[in-house]
Amino acid sequence: MFKHLLASACLIMWFAATLTAQSEDPILFTVNGKPVTVSEFRYIYTKTNQDKADFSEASLRDYLDLYTKFKLKVQKARDMRLDTVSSLNSELDGYRRQLANSYLVDKEVNEKLIQETYERMLQDVNVSHIFIACDRNAKAADSLQAYNRALKLLALINSGTPFETVAADSSEDKSAKENKGNLGFITAMLPDGYYAMEKAIYAASKGAVLGPIRSNTGYQLVRVNDFRPARGEVEVAQILIRRDKSPEKNTLQRMRIDSAYTLLKGGAKWDDVCARYSEDKTTAPKGGYLGFLESTAISVHLKTPHLPWKRR
Numbered sequence: 086m087f088k089h090l091l092a093s094a095c096l097i098m099w100f101a102a103t104l105t106a107q108s109e110d111p112i113l114f115t116v117n118g119k120p121v122t123v124s125e126f127r128y129i130y131t132k133t134n135q136d137k138a139d140f141s142e143a144s145l146r147d148y149l150d151l152y153t154k155f156k157l158k159v160q161k162a163r164d165m166r167l168d169t170v171s172s173l174n175s176e177l178d179g180y181r182r183q184l185a186n187s188y189l190v191d192k193e194v195n196e197k198l199i200q201e202t203y204e205r206m207l208q209d210v211n212v213s214h215i216f217i218a219c220d221r222n223a224k225a226a227d228s229l230q231a232y233n234r235a236l237k238l239l240a241l242i243n244s245g246t247p248f249e250t251v252a253a254d255s256s257e258d259k260s261a262k263e264n265k266g267n268l269g270f271i272t273a274m275l276p277d278g279y280y281a282m283e284k285a286i287y288a289a290s291k292g293a294v295l296g297p298i299r300s301n302t303g304y305q306l307v308r309v310n311d312f313r314p315a316r317g318e319v320e321v322a323q324i325l326i327r328r329d330k331s332p333e334k335n336t337l338q339r340m341r342i343d344s345a346y347t348l349l350k351g352g353a354k355w356d357d358v359c360a361r362y363s364e365d366k367t368t369a370p371k372g373g374y375l376g377f378l379e380s381t382a383i384s385v386h387l388k389t390p391h392l393p394w395k396r397r
Contacts, residue, residue, distance in 0.1 A: 113149075116156045126152060205273035205287050211310040212286055213266040215251055215296075216258040219303040221278070235297035235304040242294055248308050257303070266308075272315055282307060322373040324358065325365040 112120040130148050131138045138144070215238055219231035241251050252258075252266025275283040278301030285295045289309045296306035326342040329335050345362040349355065356372040363369040 114153060114156075116153075116160045119160075121152075121156060202273055205283070207315050208287070209270040209272050209313050209315050210286050211270045211312070212268050213248060213252060213308045213310060214258065214268060215248070215256040215261070215266055215306040216302075217297070217304045218257045221299075221301045231304050232297055235306060239294070239296060239306055242306070248294065248306075267310070270311075270313065270316075278302070318377040321375045321378050322355070322359070323365065323368065323375055324363045324373055325368075326362065327364050
């Protein structure tokens with residue numbers, strides 16, 4: 086009733102034949118006269134083992150043994166006419182429906198998320214935020230403390246204190262002292278851990294203040310400043326002069342960037358000015374080239390790991 090190939094040389098030969106896409110599909114073994122082909126076995130072996138399907142001799146032997154036993158059990162069940170027992174057929178139909186429903190639900194959810202993301206990517210959103218640092222894995226007491234602090238800041242805003250003032254005074258985003266919490270225009274998809282924020286800002290109207298919103302790094306109060314059609318990608322090059330903590334050094338740095346700007350306005354070649362002035366040693370030899378950036382391209386730095394968003 087049953088025979089199969091065990092020799093490793095044969096296993097290697099029929100897998101080689103399959104991999105080289107030969108037209109013939111060798112029969113690996115038969116059960117009660119019904120053939121099991123190499124392609125069938127290879128498909129089941131690959132599907133079951135996924136990334137562990139290394140096609141080694143030991144792996145192939147083990148799985149061949151399992152698969153032949155499975156085929157024999159199926160044939161024995163047929164010989165016993167178990168496939169005609171109504172209770173077993175009803176149970177099997179139930180399993181089929183469960184699997185089908187799971188597949189359909191997953192497919193519907195995926196399609197909905199894809200459509201949602203596509204629609205959001207058609208718009209850029211200008212937002213400002215106030216950030217309260219609190220790691221997702223922080224103790225409950227620390228999370229509650231951060232959340233309550235965010236609520237107090239929200240109360241200040243609702244009572245009439247300008248959002249920009251609260252951001253500059255209280256946000257733990259280091260850049261808020263200068264940008265008053267404004268992140269510029271950002272676009273879906275936001276990084277992992279910021280879906281709640283993305284969902285909130287795209288559902289909000291212009292001028293709305295939202296939060297506290299939990300992210301992987303803390304709590305945020307967010308104001309939606311404006312919407313615009315998505316700008317897509319922009320090809321960018323830069324001349325970078327870095328800021329310094331010293332006011333005196335910053336004055337000199339400002340003079341350097343002004344000098345570079347004056348040279349460019351006077352007709353100097355960009356690549357020459359970039360090579361001479363830019364402090365980004367990686368991009369300066371290449372004309373400051375940064376490539377194509379989207380609306381979420383420039384990092385917003387926080388005391389905790391920065392939000393890896395891009396902006397422009």
